[in-house]
Amino acid sequence: EAQVTQNPRYLITVTGKKLTVTCSQNMNHEYMSWYRQDPGLGLRQIYYSMNVEVTDKGDVPEGYKVSRKEKRNFPLILESPSPNQTSLYFCASSDGRLLYEQYFGPGTRLTVT
Amino acid sequence: GQQVMQIPQYQHVQEGEDFTTYCNSSTTLSNIQWYKQRPGGHPVFLIQLVKSGEVKKQKRLTFQFGEAKKNSSLHITATQTTDVGTYFCARPSGGYQKVTFGIGTKLQVIP
Numbered sequence: 001e002a003q004v005t006q007n008p009r010y011l012i013t014v015t016g017k018k019l020t021v022t023c024s025q026n027m028n029h030e031y032m033s034w035y036r037q038d039p040g041l042g043l044r045q046i047y048y049s050m051n052v053e054v055t056d057k058g059d060v061p062e063g064y065k066v067s068r069k070e071k072r073n074f075p076l077i078l079e080s081p082s083p084n085q086t087s088l089y090f091c092a093s094s095d096g097r098l099l100y101e102q103y104f105g106p107g108t109r110l111t112v113t
Numbered sequence: 114g115q116q117v118m119q120i121p122q123y124q125h126v127q128e129g130e131d132f133t134t135y136c137n138s139s140t141t142l143s144n145i146q147w148y149k150q151r152p153g154g155h156p157v158f159l160i161q162l163v164k165s166g167e168v169k170k171q172k173r174l175t176f177q178f179g180e181a182k183k184n185s186s187l188h189i190t191a192t193q194t195t196d197v198g199t200y201f202c203a204r205p206s207g208g209y210q211k212v213t214f215g216i217g218t219k220l221q222v223i224p
Contacts (some may be wrong), residue, residue: 032211040122040200042216043156050210058211090155100205101146102212104155 004105006058013081021076021108023091027028030085031094032074033102034066035059036087043090049074081112117204119215127223132189134218136202137149145185146203147176150217156201159187192222 004025005052013019023096025032037056047060049068061083065077074093078085088109118137124193126132126136136145146162160169162178162185169176173196189196199217206213 031210035214038215042119043203043214045214047210048212049212056210057215092156101158101161102148102156104157107155 002103004103006089006105006108008108009106010109012113014113015082016080017076019078019081019110021078021089021110023074023076023102023105024072025074025091025093026072027093027095027103028071029093029095029103030071030077031100031102032068033092033094034064034074034076035092036060036085036088037090037107038087045075046089060067064071081110083112084109117142117202117213117215119202119218121218123219123221124224125158125221126192127162128194129191132192132220134185134194134200134202134220135184136204136215137184138204139183141182142178142204143182144205145178146205146221147185147187148201148203148214150201151198154198189220192220194221194222194224196220198220 007022011055016079030051034046037043044060046064047066049055090107091105134186142224146161147159161174166180167178177186199219201217202215204213
């Protein structure tokens with residue numbers, strides 16, 4: 001089954017404790033992206049990647065890092081989480097040849113206390 | 114990033130009534146996408162519009178792209194409870210690499 005998976009689905013952590021949210025897709029998509037969703041603000045793009053070793057900032061990259069060492073994986077790293085990073089995070093992937101339709105993962109709800 | 118304004122933010126309708134959400138941009142759009150997110154779920158791609166004045170239909174959903182490619186709308190005819198959710202428009206930018214979403218329209222359907 002074609003899908004985007006994220007782990008963990010829920011995470012409660014404390015300020016400053018480094019964490020990684022994993023994202024993996026099995027569709028051989030070149031394009032992957034991370035979004036955060038907050039009430040009243042919609043979905044905002046954090047980082048995106050056009051291919052292995054090619055990443056770039058979205059609209060809200062501060063406080064986040066990403067890497068793309070393999071085509072299928074695109075982890076989101078919070079080196080020193082802060083409470084303002086409490087949010088719902090979505091990973092998405094796209095085959096650029098097919099109208100750039102994005103397939104979203106199930107989401108990771110992160111709470112930073 | 115380049116903005117896209119989406120209105121209304123919330124809409125309550127009686128089941129069977131029609132519903133429309135609008136997206137507006139101050140700049141010309143190369144294309145626009147629409148997504149639906151059910152409560153507790155993730156966004157799901159509905160459609161992409163590319164051509165000026167384009168109209169596409171999916172059952173009870175009608176999508177339009179303005180002649181000037183600065184606005185788009187999603188119209189649902191005779192809403193059903195299964196239409197409940199948040200509808201987002203999204204504008205790819207920067208050569209389809211960056212994507213900016215509208216804030217979404219949350220639709221509630223009253224049975």
